[in-house]
Amino acid sequence: MRGRIETASMASPESPSWLSARRPAGDGRLTVLVLFLPPALLLFTLFVVLPIGEAAWYSGFNWNGFGRPTNWIGFDNYRFVLESRAFWLALRNNGLIIVVSLLIQLPLALALALVLAERFRGVVALRMLFFLPYILAEIATGLIFSFVYDGDYGLVASVWRWFGAEAPHLLASTQTAMVAVVIVVVWKYFGFHMMLYIAALQGMDRSLIEAARIDGATRPQVLRYVVIPSLYPTIRLSVFFAIIGSLQLFDLVMPLTRGGPADSSNTLVTFLYNNGISRMRVGFGSAIGVILFLICVTFAFSYKRWFMRDE
Amino acid sequence: MNDVEAIRPSFNPAVLYKALFLAVMATFVLVPLLATVLGGFKSLGELRVNPFGWPQHWEWSNYADILFSKRYWQLLRNSLIISALTVTLTLIVSSMAAFTFAHVKFYGSSMLLSYLTLGLLFPAATAVLPLFIKVRDLGLLDTYFGVSLPHVAFSLAMSILLLRRFFKDIPYELLEAALVDGCTYINFFRYVTLPLSRPILATVGTITFVNSWNAYLLPLVMLNTDDLYPWPLGIMVYQGEYSSEWSLILAFITLTILPTVILFIFAQKHIVAGLTAGAVKG
Numbered sequence: 001m002r003g004r005i006e007t008a009s010m011a012s013p014e015s016p017s018w019l020s021a022r023r024p025a026g027d028g029r030l031t032v033l034v035l036f037l038p039p040a041l042l043l044f045t046l047f048v049v050l051p052i053g054e055a056a057w058y059s060g061f062n063w064n065g066f067g068r069p070t071n072w073i074g075f076d077n078y079r080f081v082l083e084s085r086a087f088w089l090a091l092r093n094n095g096l097i098i099v100v101s102l103l104i105q106l107p108l109a110l111a112l113a114l115v116l117a118e119r120f121r122g123v124v125a126l127r128m129l130f131f132l133p134y135i136l137a138e139i140a141t142g143l144i145f146s147f148v149y150d151g152d153y154g155l156v157a158s159v160w161r162w163f164g165a166e167a168p169h170l171l172a173s174t175q176t177a178m179v180a181v182v183i184v185v186v187w188k189y190f191g192f193h194m195m196l197y198i199a200a201l202q203g204m205d206r207s208l209i210e211a212a213r214i215d216g217a218t219r220p221q222v223l224r225y226v227v228i229p230s231l232y233p234t235i236r237l238s239v240f241f242a243i244i245g246s247l248q249l250f251d252l253v254m255p256l257t258r259g260g261p262a263d264s265s266n267t268l269v270t271f272l273y274n275n276g277i278s279r280m281r282v283g284f285g286s287a288i289g290v291i292l293f294l295i296c297v298t299f300a301f302s303y304k305r306w307f308m309r310d311e
Numbered sequence: 312m313n314d315v316e317a318i319r320p321s322f323n324p325a326v327l328y329k330a331l332f333l334a335v336m337a338t339f340v341l342v343p344l345l346a347t348v349l350g351g352f353k354s355l356g357e358l359r360v361n362p363f364g365w366p367q368h369w370e371w372s373n374y375a376d377i378l379f380s381k382r383y384w385q386l387l388r389n390s391l392i393i394s395a396l397t398v399t400l401t402l403i404v405s406s407m408a409a410f411t412f413a414h415v416k417f418y419g420s421s422m423l424l425s426y427l428t429l430g431l432l433f434p435a436a437t438a439v440l441p442l443f444i445k446v447r448d449l450g451l452l453d454t455y456f457g458v459s460l461p462h463v464a465f466s467l468a469m470s471i472l473l474l475r476r477f478f479k480d481i482p483y484e485l486l487e488a489a490l491v492d493g494c495t496y497i498n499f500f501r502y503v504t505l506p507l508s509r510p511i512l513a514t515v516g517t518i519t520f521v522n523s524w525n526a527y528l529l530p531l532v533m534l535n536t537d538d539l540y541p542w543p544l545g546i547m548v549y550q551g552e553y554s555s556e557w558s559l560i561l562a563f564i565t566l567t568i569l570p571t572v573i574l575f576i577f578a579q580k581h582i583v584a585g586l587t588a589g590a591v592k593g
Contacts, residue, residue: 028495032415035497040408040427040467047464048430051438051445058441065444112336115329126333128579129340135575135582137525139543140568143550143560144347153355153557155346158362187339195583248434251527255547269436269528276440277532285440293437300432 052293059286069282077287086263087288090271093178094246097267100182101189101242106235109190113197114223127198130191138188142255145184146171149256174264177257181265184252189245193238200234201227236307243303247296268292351562358558373562383566385538386545389455390524393541396459397523398516401466406512408467409474410500414486424475430468435461436528443532457533458541462523470515473585477511478504510581517578518585524571542567 059077061069081087116127133141148155149170157167170180208230212222250269253259259266259274266274272292276285342363350358351373352366361367377383412424435442442461443452451457481504489499505512527543534540537548546567553559575582 027490028497029415032411032496032500033417036407036411036500037423039404040471041423043404043460043464044427044430044467047442047445047461048438048467051441052433054441054445055438058444065440108336111332115333126337128575129337131583132344132572132575133340135521135525135571136568137527137543137571139525139527139546140564143546143564144343147347147350147557147561148343150555150557152555153358153362155342155362187343191340244434248436250436251525251543254527255550269434272436272439273528277443282440282444289437289440293433296433296437 055286055289055293058282059290061283063282065280065282073283077283078291080284081287081291084275086266086271086275089263090259090266090268093181093265094249094267096178097182097185097246097249098243100186101246102239105186105190106193106238106242108186109193109238110197110231110235112190112194113201114227116194117198117201127195131195132191133188134192134195136188138251139255141184141188142252145180145187146256149180171257172261174261177261177265181253181256184256185246185249188252189242193242196234196238197231200231204230233308240300240303240308243299244296247292247299268295347561348565350558351565353558355556355558358561370558373558374566377559377563377566382545382549383563386540386542386567387570389539389545390541390543393455393458393462393530394520394523396455397462397466398519400459400463401470401519402512402516404463405467405470405515406474406505406508407500409471409478410504412471413475413478413481414483414499414504415496424471427471428468430465431472435465439528439532446533452533453535453539455539458526458530459523461529461533462526466519466522470519473515474508474511477508481507513578514581514585517581521571521574521582 058069060072060074062071062073062076063069112130116123116130147153149157151157151167151169151172154167156170160167168176170176204227208226209222212226217225246267248269249267250273253265253267253270254273257265259270263271268288269292272285272288275281276288346362349364349366350362352369352371353361354368354370357367357370408427412420446452446457446461449457451460485503486499489503490496494502524541525543526541527547530541530544534544537545540548546563549563550560
């Protein structure tokens, strides 16, 4: 490499005109192409793209993962998935998480952001406090809340007993398990959306607000007609992340309920884990994976097309 | 215009509502965390009657036993190895690719870039079974690399996008001038791009680290030996063993999330920037 620099730099002073023509050979552009791109392309193809294609292929077999897949059963795995009650429960649960994210979590995050985008004493500490749950591992969060909800030792039980009622085992009942999970989802992720909104609010053009105030708009009017509309791009984005995030929820549910009791709190990914991976039913699990993939990709493309066309 | 507010700042109900709102939310976030930390200092009997309050009798042995156990340090060591491996590989591979996409014009460049960003659209979980079979066939099952390489592959898309955007802001004239002076692309990358890009490299490195440190599904599928488990797997095993000895489990949780919290306090700028900027430009 060093030798090449010297020859090139010696050549350049006297021949600036043909230097650019010579450049492709001498400046190492080809070396960069040959050395710098393949590692990324190889890793990505090997561990991201191929497995998706293989999932589609394996989903046509009844296969336990050993030897080669030979028992071709066509679309039966998809039929088994679609006929299973647990799959539809999981889908409904993912839907519920999305609805709660959109109707409770995001408005909460927005309200907090509006308060915390201002400057006052301790504001940074508060932002960090609300962001903290987001960086904790989902596993740790799940375990913390399985303590909070524990019927014997937990915080909720203690409050119940304080009122003189029988302590509930929230995570052990099909009626309440999913509600309990959803509360943890809100606890864990609202800080992330709040930070997105705060970043957007801080990047906002203050003169717009001042102009509106001068024109006689009241505070609520400024909020409704100036501040919130300027946040629309960020809101669309945070909706996107809330939905994609809900679709891949797994780690958080495992320590809380593992998808139980009686499949009542499965998400699509815990359903995939419980039925495909832990029993090594590769075909069945791959079929679930392909369905999840199709849901994610269809959603991502149509959302980008409909709501984020200009970004 | 209502200058009234400005004249009379002494009592404003809006401020009161805001403070109340913040207090409620802060309580909602803090109570589970504080109860976890304090719970580790209580005996099981005390935890049952007093899960909220300050410990009556400080039980140091819960924490001490874990801190002096080989197990805790081994879990942290495994997590650290896997995360360090993942961060190093992600930074090397994605900065090289991002540099090529930012500065080298070649046929098919934008097509390849969109190919790589496909990775943003779906979670690793969708293909985790074929991924398991692939890693097994490569002989990487039950190794640190078996966890790390797929993780690198899945973090490439976001890392390349973030890095490319930053690299593109390095003035093109600088590259032109360097090339005229006989510098090669590779040397420009090594001596100009990378040193100028420390902030974004730190940001990408921090996001990758946090994600890999906290990951559960990939190591769960790829590792079979307890000795190799990173802490999220280890803590689930621990919880399985001590099923309702909550004070021990709470102490264990506290000690395992401690490194994250410390990192957060010291690198909050990079963490917030990375985790939100990544999202904004996704």
